[in-house]
Amino acid sequence: MVVFPNAKINLGLNVRYKRDDGFHELETIMLPVPMVDILEILPADKTELFESGITLKGTPMEQNLIYKAWSLLKTQYDIPAIKIYLHKKIPSGAGLGGGSADAAFAIRALNEMFELNLSPLEMKKKAAMLGSDCAFFIENEPALATGRGEKLEPVQVDLKGKYLLLVVPGLHVSTAEAYGNIKPHESERLVRYVVTQPANTWQNDLINDFEASIFPVYPELKNIKENLYAHGAFYAAMSGSGSAIYGLFNDEPEPFFYPNTRLIKILKL
Ligand SMILES: C[C@@](CO)(OP(=O)(O)O)[C@H](O)COP(=O)(O)OP(=O)(O)OC[C@H]1O[C@@H](n2ccc(N)nc2=O)[C@H](O)[C@@H]1O
Ligand SMILES: Nc1ncnc2c1ncn2[C@@H]1O[C@H](COP(=O)(O)OP(=O)(O)O)[C@@H](O)[C@H]1O
Numbered sequence: 001m002v003v004f005p006n007a008k009i010n011l012g013l014n015v016r017y018k019r020d021d022g023f024h025e026l027e028t029i030m031l032p033v034p035m036v037d038i039l040e041i042l043p044a045d046k047t048e049l050f051e052s053g054i055t056l057k058g059t060p061m062e063q064n065l066i067y068k069a070w071s072l073l074k075t076q077y078d079i080p081a082i083k084i085y086l087h088k089k090i091p092s093g094a095g096l097g098g099g100s101a102d103a104a105f106a107i108r109a110l111n112e113m114f115e116l117n118l119s120p121l122e123m124k125k126k127a128a129m130l131g132s133d134c135a136f137f138i139e140n141e142p143a144l145a146t147g148r149g150e151k152l153e154p155v156q157v158d159l160k161g162k163y164l165l166l167v168v169p170g171l172h173v174s175t176a177e178a179y180g181n182i183k184p185h186e187s188e189r190l191v192r193y194v195v196t197q198p199a200n201t202w203q204n205d206l207i208n209d210f211e212a213s214i215f216p217v218y219p220e221l222k223n224i225k226e227n228l229y230a231h232g233a234f235y236a237a238m239s240g241s242g243s244a245i246y247g248l249f250n251d252e253p254e255p256f257f258y259p260n261t262r263l264i265k266i267l268k269l
Contacts (some may be wrong), residue, residue, distance in 0.1 A: 001109045004036040005101035007090045008136065009164070009239040009246055011157065012191035012206040017184045023132065023148040024179055027191050028240075029155055030097075030136045030145050033164060034267055037102055038087040039066065041109050047081040053088040065103035068130055070110060079114045091262050093172040095240030097137070103130045104137030124150070133240075144192050157195055159269045163249040165233070165256055167224050168263040171243050173214060178241035181213040199248075202235040210241050221245055224258055231256055 013028040037053075047070065049061040061067050066084050073079055084106075090098030104127045111118045118126070120138055127134035132149035143152040187207070194205045215222040221238060224245045228236035231254065233247030247253070256264055 001042075001113050002038065002040045003105045003109050005039055005090075005098070005105035005137065006140070007033050007035040007096040007098055007101065008133070009033055009166075009244075010095070010208060011195060011237075013208040013210060013240065014187040014191055015179070015182050015184045015209045016186055019148075024182070024184060025147065026145070026149060027187075028145050028149070029142065029157060029191055029195055030133075031142050031157060031159070032137075032140050033096075033166075033269070035090055035096070035166070035265065037090050037098060038085075039102060039105060039109070040083075040085040041066075041106065041113065042083045042085075043080045043113070044083040045081055047083075049084045049086065051086050051088065053086075054091060056088065056092060065099045065130055065134075066106040069103045069106035069126075072126060072129060073107065073110050073116070077114065077116055079110060079116075082110075091168045091244070093174065094168050094244040094262075095173070095175075095238065095242045096168075096244050097133045097240070100127075100131045100133035101137045103127060104134045104140075108138065124152070155192065155195065159248065162269050163252050164267045164269055165228060165231075165247045165249060165253050166244055166263070166265045166267065167228070167246070167256065167258055167261055168244045169218075169220060169224065169258070170260045170262050171218060171220075173218070173242040175241045178210050178214060181217075182209060183213065185209075199234050203229075206235065206237070208237050208240075211238050214238065214242050218243065220260075227256070227258065 011029040124135040128150035228247030236247040
């Protein structure tokens with residue numbers, strides 16, 4: 001079976017407090033974006049992973065989230081070994097959730113291929129065991145994410161027809177490191193409320209808390225955000241724990257050039 005796991009961006013992200021289990025309680029909106037990996041899973045005699053596209057340096061098969069998804073289901077269900085063909089197009093370690101999407105789409109594919117009859121709720125629970133972001137990609141609809149990111153409620157965010165300009169710089173920000181440097185706080189501007197307000201208020205009120213700790217360390221990220229505004233974005237921000245920065249535009253933007261970038265892409269939402 002062939003599936004196309006897509007990326008996400010975060011609209012606003014409030015890191016509220018650190019929990020006793022070490023994770024952080026947060027409030028964010030996650031939005032699917034049309035940038036995809038290509039993943040094929042076939043039944044086989046021996047489990048193997050074949051990769052192409054962007055290389056995942058230093059990630060052996062056993063650490064790949066697709067393999068972990070298969071292993072997790074294998075503990076409970078009598079499923080065969082699989083051949084995994086992954087063509088990676090979503091830059092990893094960019095705050096775009098590519099690895100999490102691969103894991104969730106693998107669960108969905110295995111559920112269908114081997115007729116496991118897992119409900120969406122059961123698949124979300126399994127996905128959340130693999131990563132905080134993974135459950136979102138089971139329904140893959142705009143959602144308000146709370147808890148450690150796995151509690152999801154549908155939200156109405158109408159960005160259809162708008163343009164997303166994505167800049168992925170040549171630096172990798174680890175999610176664990178980003179959480180380690182953040183100062184959690186309760187925000188007065190709830191993300192769920194701000195997105196219901198006119199988009200011209202977002203620039204001041206829709207805040208990704210990671211920017212305050214990451215921009216001083218990597219000033220070029222702030223520079224990219226400012227450049228996106230200078231090019232006419234009605235909103236620009238870092239996605240998740242970075243390092244991808246995106247701008248939202250009413251009209252198709254001019255191609256945007258920035259030195260030392262892994263990827264610059266314009267997508268119609
Ligand atoms: C920041 C966000 C925002 O959507 O996305 P990315 O930027 O990674 O895409 C997510 O919270 C990332 O979720 P995900 O990448 O699935 O994280 P996990 O694998 O569960 O955890 C990686 C590490 O991040 C920290 N972590 C993660 C989630 C959370 N709510 N609190 C945390 O403190 C923990 O230190 C954990 O060891
Ligand atoms: N299928 C996969 N695709 C991408 N990254 C993966 C995958 N499996 C495991 N990983 C690991 O997950 C981390 C990046 O996860 P990803 O979701 O792409 O980034 P982010 O959390 O920044 O959005 C990397 O350390 C990578 O080694």
